[in-house]
Amino acid sequence: MHSSVQWDVIIVGAGPIGLSTAWHYAKENNHHKILVLDQYSLLTQLVGTSGEERHWRLQYSELEIFRLTLEADKLWRELERQADRKLIHRIGSLWFGDADVWTNEGQIRQTMVSMDAMDLPYERLTMQDIERRYGFVGLDPNYEGFIQHDGGVIDVKGTLSTLYSLASEAGATFRFQQPISAIEPDDNGVTVIASDQQYRARKVLIASGPGSKALLAPLNIELALSTFEMACISMLRSQRLEARDPFWFAFQPPVSSDSNLFYGFPPNPWSVNGFDRLGTDFEVDPITEEHGASYCANPQHVERALEFARRHMPFLEPDRQHSASSCLAVLPNDSSRQFYLDNAKGRCHGGENLVISAGGWAFKFTPLMGKICADLLADRQPRWDISALRF
Ligand SMILES: Cc1cc2nc3c(=O)[nH]c(=O)nc-3n(C[C@H](O)[C@H](O)[C@H](O)COP(=O)(O)OP(=O)(O)OC[C@H]3O[C@@H](n4cnc5c(N)ncnc54)[C@H](O)[C@@H]3O)c2cc1C
Structure with a gap:
């Protein structure tokens, strides 16, 4: 008809x-x-x-995309004014890990070069700084990173x-x-x-x-393009830190099972339940006609995120209570x-x-x-x- x-x-x-x-x-x-x-x-x-949130960041390794985030920033502010509500909570964007690893999020070292070129302020941090300030433990002492304070979290x-x-x-x-x-x-x-x-x-x-x-x-x-079903795990905090923690992304070399990339949001400013959320950024097992979306998180990926939290985030209680969901990420193969x-x-x-x-x-x-x-x-x-x- x-x-x-x-x-x-x-x-x-x-x-x-x-x-x-x-x-x-x-x-x-x-x-x-x-x-x-x-x-x-x-x-x-x-x-x-x-899900509830997405990472907001200005920094990109690629300058032509970086320029577009600066333009997007102006339009987000205009949208917030128009709607008379806050949509981006600028709690900071913390990147740490192996500065030379290239990932689908870019590379720490090149991103610092790009931030210098674009005159975007950031604080360069050693792993010791990161552990002291944000409570992570047991990460490779050669890891390094930065915090960019205009980054944060978007209310989806x-x-x-x-x-x-x-x-x-x-x-x-x-x-x-x-x-x-x-x-x-x-x-x-x-x-x-x-x-x-x-x-x-x-x-x-x-x-x-x-x-x-x-x-x-x-x-x-x-x-x-390939579509991946990525896991997102909510878990409780045992300690509430004084200051608001930033969004974080851990850049790590791939392991045999997956791309070994994790990220997390502290309890978001608009939620009432106070859960942290950890995500796995694993480009494995793309969805095909034969192997469709299951709409539940891969248990192995959930276990990998729980293990990351147990080893490196003593302020969380992954074994007390957690829940997992999945989301379909559509990413360019190139x-x-x-x-x-x-x-x-x-x-x-x-x-x-x-x-x-x-x-x-x-x-x-x-x-x-x-x-x-x-x-x-x-x-x-x-x-x-x-x-x-x-x-
Ligand atoms: C786990 C995860 C973490 C992410 N983290 C970030 C992040 O931190 N920062 C960031 O910027 N981005 C992030 N992204 C990416 C971001 O969420 C997506 O790029 C964005 O939400 C996609 O929006 P969209 O409008 O293109 O598509 P979608 O939100 O997928 O919407 C497409 C719509 O089309 C509809 N549709 C599809 N097919 C049909 C059809 N045949 N007929 C009718 N309707 C149809 C669907 O129902 C859907 O409502 C993340 C994605 C995932 C999965």
């Missing part, structure tokens, strides 16, 4: 990027009809944006609900429980096919997280890439009517990527240099 409405823009995916795009596009194109479709409900825990649900309200107020329409099975672009627009309906728009944004690859494959657009965000012009028939945003640690770019997608949907040159994102 064909919907009788012709939409100006359809956005497939009500995650942070889809919501932010809906808001920016609706704000800047007053009389346009904008429809956001999602297979699940708002705040679903089944795709790439589950606060951001999503804020963007949903702003986009709705600006006139965007939402339909949930609408799984999209195909996208068919042509010279005049795009047909979007759901199970019991077809929609038609002049332009479409695919911001479907782990679902993007399947929608793009029939158009012969192959993005080199470690020198961070994201894919572009118009699909020249990539398939009607590609000029399609915009794609997929992959990477993208939550921190939510307001910026929304604005870039809105520009591309309006056939405008984005206001920022996005050559590092294009494909």
Whole structure:
């Protein structure tokens, strides 16, 4: 069945990027009809944006991405002003470990070089400083790191609900429980096919997280992305430290079983239960057609995180009480890439009517990527240099 409405823009995916795009596009194109479709409900825990928090950081190893975080920072502040609520809690971003290890988060040494080049202040720390200040123990004494005080933690649900309200107020329409099975672009627009309906728009944004690859494959657009189910473990603190602790990320050389990367959030400023959260950043066992998401954390990964806490974080009580969940991370296979965000012009028939945003640690770019997608949907040159994102 064909919907009788012709939409100006359809956005497939009500995650942070889809919501932010809906808001920016609706704000800047007053009389346009904008429809956001999602297979699940708002705040679903089944795709790439589950959980309570995400790491906010300005520092990047790659200068072209670093510049974009500085732009994103301005837009987060604008969003907070607009919504009259705090979304980023600037508790600091602590990186430590083997300064020469390259990871999907970058490298400590190169990031310090980049922070110097960008004049971003940070405090360089020895492992002894880190143990004394933040309570870690038993880490390699040759590890080093830094704290960047503008970094911190983003309130995920606060951001999503804020963007949903702003986009709705600006006139965007939402339909949930609408799984999209195909996208068919042509010279005049795009047909979007759901199970019991077809929609038609002049332009479409695919911001479907782990679902993007399947929608793009029939158009012969192959993005080199893999999806990993990553574990996140909540555990209690035995000691409450005086000062607010920062977000931390441990850069370690890979081991035979996994990439050996852990990160953690102290009890977040907006929660009531006081749990720390530890995450594993393991790029192992990518999700395939044969091996789908299980939607529960891999027990071995949970055990690895508990072991990290037992050995290095004496202020936690991993064995008293913990709970684990999982989240789908969509990451570029090429470690020198961070994201894919572009118009699909020249990539398939009607590609000029399609915009794609997929992959990477993208939550921190939510307001910026929304604005870039809105520009591309309006056939405008984005206001920022996005050559590092294009494909
Ligand atoms: C464990 C973990 C930790 C992370 N940590 C950080 C971090 O610290 N900092 C950071 O910046 N980023 C981080 N990220 C990445 C960040 O969370 C994601 O990049 C971001 O949330 C993705 O947003 P999105 O809007 O692109 O996609 P998603 O949030 O995945 O949303 C896509 C939406 O599309 C819908 N959809 C998919 N397919 C279809 C379909 N066929 N039909 C209809 N709807 C569909 C889905 O239901 C979903 O609502 C992390 C990710 C994970 C998993």
